Amino acid sequence: MARVWDNLREWYRDRRSRLDLFDETMVTRQANPFYLLGPMLYYFWLVTVVSGILLMFWYEPTPEGAYNSILHIQHAVPLGWLIRGVHKYAADGVILCIILRIYRMYFLGEYKRPGELSWMWGFAGLVLAMISGITGYLLIWNQRAFWAAKTVLTVPVYFDELTAKIPVIGERFNVGSMIAYLFLGGPAIGAATLTRFYALHFGISLVLLILIEVFYYRTRRQRLNMSLFPILVFSAMLVYISWALPAELGRRADPNRTPLPILSDWYFLALYQYVKYTPPLWAGLGPGLLIGFGMLVPFLDRSKGRRPLERPFFFVVGLLALAYFLIFTALILFNIAVIEREPPLVLLVTTVVLSLAFVWEIRYRRRQARTVPQAAPAPARAAAH
Amino acid sequence: MYARDGVLPMTRDRTLDRRGFLRAAATLPLVGGLVAFASPLLRFLKPNVEPFDVLQPTRHDPPAGEPVVAATLAELQKPWDFKYFVYTQKYPQYTPEGFLSASVPGVAIRLPTKIRMPWDWVRATGETPQFTESEIIVFSRICPHLGCIYNFVGDWREITAGYGGYVPPRERQHALMGCPCHLSIYDPADPEQPGRVLSGPAPRPPRTFFYTIEGDRVLVRRVEPGGIA
Numbered sequence: 001m002a003r004v005w006d007n008l009r010e011w012y013r014d015r016r017s018r019l020d021l022f023d024e025t026m027v028t029r030q031a032n033p034f035y036l037l038g039p040m041l042y043y044f045w046l047v048t049v050v051s052g053i054l055l056m057f058w059y060e061p062t063p064e065g066a067y068n069s070i071l072h073i074q075h076a077v078p079l080g081w082l083i084r085g086v087h088k089y090a091a092d093g094v095i096l097c098i099i100l101r102i103y104r105m106y107f108l109g110e111y112k113r114p115g116e117l118s119w120m121w122g123f124a125g126l127v128l129a130m131i132s133g134i135t136g137y138l139l140i141w142n143q144r145a146f147w148a149a150k151t152v153l154t155v156p157v158y159f160d161e162l163t164a165k166i167p168v169i170g171e172r173f174n175v176g177s178m179i180a181y182l183f184l185g186g187p188a189i190g191a192a193t194l195t196r197f198y199a200l201h202f203g204i205s206l207v208l209l210i211l212i213e214v215f216y217y218r219t220r221r222q223r224l225n226m227s228l229f230p231i232l233v234f235s236a237m238l239v240y241i242s243w244a245l246p247a248e249l250g251r252r253a254d255p256n257r258t259p260l261p262i263l264s265d266w267y268f269l270a271l272y273q274y275v276k277y278t279p280p281l282w283a284g285l286g287p288g289l290l291i292g293f294g295m296l297v298p299f300l301d302r303s304k305g306r307r308p309l310e311r312p313f314f315f316v317v318g319l320l321a322l323a324y325f326l327i328f329t330a331l332i333l334f335n336i337a338v339i340e341r342e343p344p345l346v347l348l349v350t351t352v353v354l355s356l357a358f359v360w361e362i363r364y365r366r367r368q369a370r371t372v373p374q375a376a377p378a379p380a381r382a383a384a385h
Numbered sequence: 386m387y388a389r390d391g392v393l394p395m396t397r398d399r400t401l402d403r404r405g406f407l408r409a410a411a412t413l414p415l416v417g418g419l420v421a422f423a424s425p426l427l428r429f430l431k432p433n434v435e436p437f438d439v440l441q442p443t444r445h446d447p448p449a450g451e452p453v454v455a456a457t458l459a460e461l462q463k464p465w466d467f468k469y470f471v472y473t474q475k476y477p478q479y480t481p482e483g484f485l486s487a488s489v490p491g492v493a494i495r496l497p498t499k500i501r502m503p504w505d506w507v508r509a510t511g512e513t514p515q516f517t518e519s520e521i522i523v524f525s526r527i528c529p530h531l532g533c534i535y536n537f538v539g540d541w542r543e544i545t546a547g548y549g550g551y552v553p554p555r556e557r558q559h560a561l562m563g564c565p566c567h568l569s570i571y572d573p574a575d576p577e578q579p580g581r582v583l584s585g586p587a588p589r590p591p592r593t594f595f596y597t598i599e600g601d602r603v604l605v606r607r608v609e610p611g612g613i614a
Contacts, residue, residue, distance in 0.1 A: 151531035151566055158588075172440055187448065187476045188487035256471055256490045258534040260547055260565035276549070276567040280530055280588055337549040337568050339584045 015117035021212065023101075024225045034104050039226035041097035042212075043234065044090045049205050051087035059139065061198045063191055066141035067252045074249060085242020093238070095133060095267050098126045106297070106318045109306030116298040123294045128204050130267060135201040137265055138194065142250030148264050149197070150189055151275075155284040156180045162281065189255070261335050270328035276337040277346070303361075312364050316357035320350065448487070450474040450608070455493040455523055455594070458601040464497035465560045467537045469526070472594070472605055489608050490526040491594055492537050492562075500576045506609050507595045515597050522579055523594035524562070525608050530587040533566035537573075544570060551584040562591070 020026070023038025030036065058077055060069040073080040102122055105111055111119035134152060138145040159176030163169065185192025216223055224231070251259070264272050275283040293300075303311035308318075324346075331337065456468035470491050475484040499518045507514055528535045538544050539560045545552050549568035553561065561583070562571040569585030580590030592609035 147533055147566060151533060154531040186485050188485065190485060190487075256488060256534060258536075258565045260536070262533075262565055275531070276586060279586055283531070283586070335547070335549060337585075338551055339586070340551075 012117075015114055018114045018118075019121070019215075020115070020118045021121060021215065022225070024221045024223075027222075027225055030225065030227070034100075036226060036230060037097045037101040037104060039224050040230070040234065041094055041101060043224060043226065043231060044093035044097060045205070045209070047090040047235075047238065048087055048094060049209060051083050051090065052202070052205070054083045055087055056202075061139065061194050063141060063194060063253075066139060066194065067249075070140050070249060074246070081246055082239065082242050085245075085247045086238050088247040089238050089241050091133060091136065092266075093234070095126075095129055098122065098129055099267070102126060102294075103318070103322065107308050107315070109308075109311070111298040112301070112306060113298075119298055120295055123291075125208075127291055128208065132201055132204040133265060133267065135197040135204075138197045139201060140250065141194070141253045143253055143259050144250050144262060144264065146189065146253035146255065147258055147262055148268070149193065153180050153183050153189070153193075155275075155280065158281040158284060162285075263332065266329070269332050270325045273328035273332040273337065276332075277339065277343040310364075311361075313357045313361035316353060316360070320353055447610070448474040448476045450489075452604050452606045455491060455596060455603045455605045458598070458603065461493060461495040461521055461603070464495055465539060466495045467539075467560075468493045469537075470605070472525075472608060474608065490534050491523055491605065491608070492526050493521060493523045493596075493603055493605075494537065494560075494573050496520050496522060496574045497559075498574070498576070500574065500579060503579050503590070503593050504595060507607070510595070510607055510610075512595060512606065514595065521596075521598075521603060522573060523596050523603065523605055524573065524580055525592040525594060527592070528564040528566065528569060528587060529589050529591055530564065530567055530569050530585070533564050535562050535564035535569070535571070535591070537562050549584075553583060557583065 018025075021038070022042040023029075023035050026035045026038070055073060058069055058073045058080070060066060070084075073084055075081075077083075105115070105119055105122060134148060138149040156176045156179040159179065160174045161176075163173065163175040164171075169175070181187075183193065183196055184190075185196050263269065271287060274286060278286060297314070301311060301314045303314070305311055308315040331342075336342075450473055453470060453472050455470045455472075460466065460468050470493065472489045472491055474487050474489055476487060477484055497520075499520050500522070501518050502514065502516070502522065504514050504517070526534050526536075537560065538548075541553050541558050541561050544561050544563050548563040548565075548570060551568070551570050553570070553572075557572050559574065562573055562580070563569070564585065564587070567586050569587035570583040571580045571587070571591060572583050573580055575581035578590055579593070582588075582590060592611065594605045594609070595607040596603050596605045598604070
C-alpha cells in the first residue's frame with residue numbers, strides 16, 4: 001500500500017514539474033498559431049477579469065436592479081458599452097481558446113506521458129470556464145439567462161432517481177434536490193440565486209488566477225509567451241467587435257413566460273440539443289460521463305504513438321465528438337428536434353462508427369505486431385555507432 | 386490590598402469583622418441586581434431548536450397558496466377555449482418577509498369531451514373533489530421536464546412549425562401544448578392520462594391544479610406538489 005502511495009506521489013511530482021498550463025514551455029513553436037492558443041487563453045482571461053472588475057463598479061446583483069444596471073452600463077456609463085463588450089467577447093475568446101486547445105492536445109496526443117496533468121488541468125479549465133460562463137450570463141437577468149439558470153438547476157433534481165437506489169442514504173436524502181437548493185438558495189430562482197451565481201462567477205476566475213500566479217512565481221516561467229504583435233491584434237479585435245456588434249441585452253427576465261425559440265450561449269448549444277433528446281436523468285449523467293471520460297483519456301488511451309493514425313480508435317472518438325458538437329449546434333439553430341426520429345439515428349451512427357473504429361484499431365495493432373519483429377534489429381545497429 | 390501577601394482575608398481570620406459584614410451587605414444586592422439584569426441572557430445558553438439530526442430525511446417545507454380564480458365559465462364556453470392565470474405559492478424561508486413567493490403559471494382549458502380528472506394526489510392534501518369527471522381541466526404550465534413555462538397552442542400545425550417538427554397522429558390533430566425549451570409536446574385531452582407526453586424528453590404529464598366551481602368561477606385551490614417552481 002505504501003508503495004502504491006509512493007509511486008503515486010512520484011508520478012504526481014514528475015508530472016507537476018512538467019506541467020504546462022498555457023503552452024509557456026513551447027517557446028520554440030510560437031510561429032505555429034496552434035501553440036499561440038495557450039498564451040491567447042491567458043491573455044483573454046486577464047482581459048476578462050480586469051473588465052469584469054470594472055463592470056462590478058456599476059453592476060447591482062438584485063433581481064429588480066440587475067437588468068437596469070446593465071442598461072445603465074450599456075447606455076449611460078462612459079465607454080460602458082466597451083467594457084461590457086470586451087468582457088463578453090474576451091470571455092468567449094477564453095472558451096474558444098480552451099476548446100481549440102483541447103482539440104489540439106487531443107489530436108496531437110499531447111495528453112500522453114508526460115502531459116497527463118496538463119491535459120487534466122486544461123479539461124477541468126473548460127468545465128470551470130463553462131460554469132463561470134453560465135453563472136455569468138444569469139447576472140444580466142434577461143430571458144435567456146433566467147431560463148438557462150432554471151433548466152440547468154432543475155437537472156440535478158433528477159439525480160434523486162439514482163440516489164434513491166442507495167440503501168440508507170437514498171431513503172433519507174434527496175441528494176439531487178439538495179444540490180439544486182444549494183445553488184438556488186431556495187425553492188425557486190430569486191435574489192439568493194443571483195447572489196450565489198455572482199459569487200461563483202467571480203470566485204472561480206479569481207481563485208484560479210491566484211493559483212496560477214503562484215504557479216508562475218514558483219516556476220519562474222514567462223507569463224505571456226507571446227510577442228507584442230498578436231497582443232495588439234487581439235486587443236484591437238476585441239475593441240472592434242465590441243463596437244461593431246455590441247454585447248446583446250435580450251429582454252428582461254419574465255418568470256411567467258418562456259420565449260420561443262430560446263437559445264443558450266453558443267458553447268452550450270450542442271449540450272442543449274442533447275438535453276432535448278434524452279430523458280432528464282441522462283441530461284445530467286451524460287455530460288458528467290463526458291467530463292469523466294475527458295479527464296481519464298490519458299489513462300484510457302494505452303496506444304504507443306502520438307500521431308492520430310497511430311491510435312485509430314481514439315482518433316475516431318475525437319472526430320465523432322467534434323462532428324456531434326457541430327451537428328447538434330446546427331440542429332438547434334434551425335430548431336429541429338424530433339424525438340422519434342433523431343436519437344435512434346444518433347445512437348445507430350455512434351455504435352456503427354465506434355465499432356468500425358474498434359475494428360480499425362485491432363487491425364492496426366495486428367499489423368504493428370507483425371512488422372515489429374522485422375524492425376527489431378534496428379536498435380542494435382544504432383548502438384554500434 | 387488584602388491579598389498582598391497572597392492570603393485572602395477570610396482565611397486569615399475566620400471571624401466576620403465589621404468591614405467584612407458591610408462589604409457583604411453592599412455586594413449582595415449589587416450582585417443580585419446584576420444577576421437579575423443578566424438572567425434573561427441565560428436563555429441563550431439553552432438551545433431553542435432541536436439539535437440538527439444529520440440522518441433525518443430531508444423535509445421540504447410545504448408551500449401554500451391562496452385560492453385564485455383561474456377563469457369564469459363564460460370565458461370557457463367553446464371547446465379549446467383556454468385562459469392563462471398565475472397562482473402564487475409561498476414557501477417558508479429565512480428572508481425578511483419570512484417566506485418566498487414563487488408564481489406557478491397555469492392554464493384552464495375547456496375540452497371537447499368529459500374526461501376523468503387526474504386528481505389522485507388531492508386526497509393526500511385533505512381535500513375532497515366535488516366531481517371526478519369534467520370538461521374543464523387546469524394544468525400547471527411549469528414543464529415537468531426542466532421547469533420552463535410551456536404554451537397552449539390552439540393549432541397543431543403551429544406545433545409542427547415552431548416546436549421541432551413533430552407531426553401528431555390524425556386522432557390527436559387538435560390543440561396541443563408545447564414547451565419552448567426542450568420541445569416536449571403534451572396532449573391535454575388524452576382520456577386515460579390528461580397531458581400525455583406525445584414527444585420530447587418530459588418524463589411525465591404536466592402537474593394539475595385542483596379546482597372547484599363556485600357559481601360561474603373556476604376557483605383554483607391547490608397545485609400538485611413536486612418539482613421546482
